[in-house]
Amino acid sequence: MLQALSNVLVTPAEMTAVDKDAARSGIDSFSLMRSAGTAVSAAALRLYPEALRFVVLCGPGNNGGDGYIAAAALADTGASVAVFALGDAAMLKGDAARARDAFALVPRPLDAYGPQSGDVVIDALFGAGLARDVPDEARTVIEQVNASGVPVLAVDLPSGIDGRTGEIRGLSFVAAHTVTFMAAKPGHLLMPGRARCGTLEIFDIGIPARLVADRAGDLHVNTPAMWEQHLGALDPATHKYKRGHLAVLCGGPVSTGAARLSAAAGLRAGAGLVTLASPAEALAVNAAHLTAVMLKEINNAAGLAAWLKDRRLNAFVLGPGFGVGKKARDFVLMLCGRALVLDADGISSFREGREQLFDRIAAEGGEVVMTPHEGEFARLFPDIAEDAALSKIEKAQAAARLSHAVIVYKGPDTVVAAPSGRAAVNVNAPPWLATAGSGDVLAGIIGAHLAQGMPAFQAAASAVWRHGEAGVVAGRTATAESLVESIAPLRGNA
Numbered sequence: 001m002l003q004a005l006s007n008v009l010v011t012p013a014e015m016t017a018v019d020k021d022a023a024r025s026g027i028d029s030f031s032l033m034r035s036a037g038t039a040v041s042a043a044a045l046r047l048y049p050e051a052l053r054f055v056v057l058c059g060p061g062n063n064g065g066d067g068y069i070a071a072a073a074l075a076d077t078g079a080s081v082a083v084f085a086l087g088d089a090a091m092l093k094g095d096a097a098r099a100r101d102a103f104a105l106v107p108r109p110l111d112a113y114g115p116q117s118g119d120v121v122i123d124a125l126f127g128a129g130l131a132r133d134v135p136d137e138a139r140t141v142i143e144q145v146n147a148s149g150v151p152v153l154a155v156d157l158p159s160g161i162d163g164r165t166g167e168i169r170g171l172s173f174v175a176a177h178t179v180t181f182m183a184a185k186p187g188h189l190l191m192p193g194r195a196r197c198g199t200l201e202i203f204d205i206g207i208p209a210r211l212v213a214d215r216a217g218d219l220h221v222n223t224p225a226m227w228e229q230h231l232g233a234l235d236p237a238t239h240k241y242k243r244g245h246l247a248v249l250c251g252g253p254v255s256t257g258a259a260r261l262s263a264a265a266g267l268r269a270g271a272g273l274v275t276l277a278s279p280a281e282a283l284a285v286n287a288a289h290l291t292a293v294m295l296k297e298i299n300n301a302a303g304l305a306a307w308l309k310d311r312r313l314n315a316f317v318l319g320p321g322f323g324v325g326k327k328a329r330d331f332v333l334m335l336c337g338r339a340l341v342l343d344a345d346g347i348s349s350f351r352e353g354r355e356q357l358f359d360r361i362a363a364e365g366g367e368v369v370m371t372p373h374e375g376e377f378a379r380l381f382p383d384i385a386e387d388a389a390l391s392k393i394e395k396a397q398a399a400a401r402l403s404h405a406v407i408v409y410k411g412p413d414t415v416v417a418a419p420s421g422r423a424a425v426n427v428n429a430p431p432w433l434a435t436a437g438s439g440d441v442l443a444g445i446i447g448a449h450l451a452q453g454m455p456a457f458q459a460a461a462s463a464v465w466r467h468g469e470a471g472v473v474a475g476r477t478a479t480a481e482s483l484v485e486s487i488a489p490l491r492g493n494a
């Protein structure tokens with residue numbers, strides 16, 4: 001895969017536009033289909049040398065066309081191949097019809113297929129063109145194949161997965177491997193699609209990278225390439241104030257653990273100093289648990305205002321264990337002009353009156369990052385959350401636009417989105433990150449990156465990636481505490 005495209009995500013609509021641009025620039029569309037189909041046959045031979053029979057299921061569009069090319073290429077190697085077609089293969093048009101003619105045998109109707117031991121299914125029913133729920137004729141075969149345990153190699157996408165959203169359109173194959181072309185699509189990375197793609201292979205079928213890049217939006221896989229040019233901000237060479245002073249606002253005496261986790265994570269992630277701001281009634285319990293993290297009594301808005309005069313306090317985390325209500329709202333509104341991570345109760349406190357928050361962020365222009373999980377997202381952005389037409393990426397983008405903040409929409413497929421529309425989908429997080437306090441740790445890492453001067457989007461994206469890496473290091477028995485201990489340097493910095 002070309003380096004220039006390796007992290008780019010392209011929506012199916014953008015890919016269709018790329019196809020048209022390619023045709024306009026004189027590239028033969030059938031040669032692209034031939035490359036696609038032969039890439040699929042090569043993957044099938046490489047992955048399943050023991051297959052007794054390759055069963056190619058072909059749909060009514062160009063995804064089916066890729067399938068016919070693959071079938072012909074596999075037959076040329078002497079492999080046993082059977083093709084079953086959805087609908088009347090005689091009705092195929094354009095490149096798909098040409099591809100059908102490349103395969104010597106007449107395909108059999110889809111409902112004639114029953115999975116047999118030794119089969120490998122090549123799923124070429126629907127790809128980028130899936131426009132509605134899969135039809136009944138396809139449902140039966142998808143159910144049978146999924147139940148049979150016969151391995152499925154998907155062409156472009158497992159049929160039934162929406163390439164834009166990752167949603168299942170009625171029913172979908174569960175593939176062991178997916179071969180897609182030129183660039184990954186959102187549906188390969190967003191859940192539940194991601195879990196149904198198996199391993200993902202991105203094959204360069206020969207469309208110039210420039211044509212793809214011209215149509216692609218500012219949407220990427222979250223890899224170090226997204227933010228490594230900002231790692232200089234994490235340079236530890238100077239004194240501790242240069243490494244940033246992170247302040248974590250703590251709630252009442254019975255819920256202090258969450259804020260302490262954020263503080264510990266912030267320190268571990270490289271903030272030069274971390275101070276826990278605690279109300280008087282929680283000072284004793286916090287003091288009993290803290291060593292390197294400092295403690296400061298902050299009881300009310302007046303106390304916070306006085307403390308904020310210290311401009312060396314350069315990032316804040318508010319939310320973990322803070323408590324929902326007026327105090328949270330008052331504090332947050334005072335912090336909107338600074339670098340701020342708004343998490344948990346800090347988000348939920350604005351269920352009513354969110355406009356005040358969004359207006360303040362816009363007016364003050366601080367580097368604000370919000371880190372909602374699904375429930376918190378629905379609390380603050382119910383209108384966006386309920387819009388079933390939007391993908392998780394589009395929801396995060398809409399929320400970022402509306403709030404003027406960077407949104408980290410958490411989950412197995414965390415999306416980081418900026419008000420500009422720039423977005424990244426994270427893929428390195430192991431499922432055992434779903435453990436109590438894990439989100440508090442993430443908030444602390446983001447806070448540390450902000451404290452060290454990274455811009456909000458890069459601070460958030462790199463923190464999400466680092467949190468995922470910490471999860472990998474901590475392993476399956478990870479707890480929030482072991483996650484903190486597992487936060488590793490980012491490329492030798494921090």
Ligand SMILES: NC(=O)C1=CN([C@@H]2O[C@H](COP(=O)(O)OP(=O)(O)OC[C@H]3O[C@@H](n4cnc5c(N)ncnc54)[C@H](OP(=O)(O)O)[C@@H]3O)[C@@H](O)[C@H]2O)[C@@H](O)CC1
Pocket residue numbers: 015016019032033036059060061062063064065066125126127128129130131132133134135155156157181205207
């Ligand atoms: N990108 C590239 O550069 C290249 C892409 N290539 C390949 O092209 C694929 C995209 O091809 P595509 O646009 O023809 O769409 P595809 O997925 O075959 O489906 C469309 C057909 O299915 C039908 N249909 C849709 N939904 C349906 C439903 N629920 N139930 C029933 N029918 C339904 C739809 O009918 P319609 O909606 O028009 O009635 C239409 O007939 C892409 O995934 C990749 O494999 C390569 O060849 C090389 C270059």
Ligand SMILES: Nc1ncnc2c1ncn2[C@@H]1O[C@H](COP(=O)(O)OP(=O)(O)O)[C@@H](O)[C@H]1O
Pocket residue numbers: 373410411412413414429430431432433434435436437438439440441442467
């Ligand atoms: N299945 C999963 N796979 C990977 N990461 C996950 C999964 N479920 C949750 N996470 C991550 O774990 C963290 C949980 O945060 P959150 O829901 O706020 O939990 P808590 O409030 O207990 O800290 C988030 O960073 C989220 O992205």
Ligand SMILES: [K+]
Pocket residue numbers: 063123124125126127154155156157158159
């Ligand atoms: K497919």
